[in-house]
Amino acid sequence: MEAAAKGESGASDELGARLKAFEGRAASVTGKGKDLVNEPMIRHWCEAMGDTDPAYTGPDAIAPPTMLQAWTMGGLSGHTGRAGAHDELFDLLDEAGCTSVVATDCEQEYLRPLRLGDEVGFDTVIESVSDRKTTKLGTGYFVTTRTDVRVGQDLVGTHRFRILKYAPARQKEAPKGTRARRPRPVVNRDNAGFWEGVERHQLLIQRCTDCGTLRHPWLPGCNACGGLDWDTVEASGEGTVYSYVVMHHPPFPAFDPPYAVGLIELAEGVRIVSNVVGVPYDKVRIGLPVRLEFRRYDEPDGDDEGGPLVLPVFRVLEDRAGGVG
Template sequence: MSGEERRADYEERLQAFTGRELRPRTPGQDPVNQPMIRHWAEAMGDTNPVYTDAAAARATGRDGVVAPASMVQAWTMRGYAATVDPRPGDGDGFEALVALLDEGGYTSVVATDSELTFLRELAPGDRVAVRETVESVSAEKRTGLGPGRFVTTLKTYTDDDGETVATQRWRTLRFCPAAAEEDPAPPPAPRPRPAVNRDNAFFFEGAKDHRLLIQRCADCSRLRHPPGPCCPACGSTDWDTVEAGGRGEVYSFVVSHHPKHPAFDTPYLVAVVALAEGTRLITNLTGVAPEDVTIGMPVVLDWLDADPDPTLPVFRPAPTEAP
């Protein structure tokens, strides 16, 4: 059978459900009753007294309280037990239709609309039954959810005498879910920005050129880091800078697991590196596993250009010198 013949055969089998009974006339488990009416009215916030006050209902010309019209479907709901342990024959037509739709790839469902027509009010003591038939199955439609078919069924609600009290035209879309498009990978989160001020701006400007600058007192030549407005030794506010050679050793370190930050792959190493020039620098260690780091381990300068701004100094293990 060719692909076109298979499609025609499938369409014929699907359209054969038009007019077919999905659910034979099935009485509701309980008659219309006042407690359920009261619960419904409370849940819906409907304060119309004709649903709960017999005197008020009679004042409107009714014989007594009536049920809200929109409750008609509730009187025929089978309850949870019937859905997990149905009686033989229950839902055979419905299950067959769903199986055929699944065969065509229409495995998902969403309700689209429900049109109710009420022919008379229901009162306590009425017993309601429902019968459901297929009214139509549409040709395949292209929808935002994916290709699908609109299935329209007609539920007919009747009383004990077989008289129709309401009808419900129920329409669902059975569709083939569109293939989910993979979301593009989000751009990497930028690293937290340092607080740049007049005292430390030189440090970050030098880092952009891959130069590790250390502040030096212009009077006593003492090096200091972090930068500051005056020399802690002599108090001079005059200073210049020297460029570090980029060698040092691990003075102290921690392995950071928490708190997590999207710019960092945890765990990561934060170390205090003692530079050969005599100052210390808080930095990240790269190119080494946390369990391999030791106090006093020789390290050398590297640069992290994580994003356009800023560039930051990091350190990695110094290469082992040949004997």
């Protein structure tokens, strides 16, 4: 997530000065990974990510670099040896009304692969606390932690994690009789082509021009061969419900729960998350055939600001769903 922020330099910020004193303090000291780097965890990760790179299998397997943080996680029982600086910092922010938090970004640097049997150690410090910032979410502070991951004395990678701890901004109340607008998708340079296709009522799938692998969601590179060049193919629109959930809570102003959200497996072999329509939410089942359609939401009405939102949804084919709906 990118938060549009501006500094509030020039304003007296006693809290900010107190927060700055936490920079460089340890959030955890000499932490140890709960497991050695092992084949089952690598296999589970690769299956979840759909990564079939042969470097991650066999007796000489390495761990996918993006697993770096996974080896440092403490699970439900946590880690021993944690310092209190992180909790102290958050307590100060909570007392100042910055009770909400959102992750903004992370950065990882890889120095050497992790191999089967490696014992991971790590140290985490509070690297920086920003000046007070005002964002669309509210006013608060960006806090960046840095975790150095080691095997023995060797630094193997670095993980930086940044959050915004903020006091929520007051939401403007919508005029009576108007409906709340749906959240807009975050469009960036990696996925802009997908949303441009949706506007034209086309569901475009990325295709690697090096190995021909299709991928969704859109990514800057191929997760099969690493190639950076790609083109697109248009989905036929046919698919099946691979999995689904029924949303009951929490309620959002622009939505009417309960409703079904499906993981749709397209005829082309990739999967996409979207709403399942055409049958009652309690009639959705795994394996139901569906067909793509496009819906427009938030049509302008009178003085409403902004244009409509076009989204791909999937309608259950009634003739193969027992005539329900």
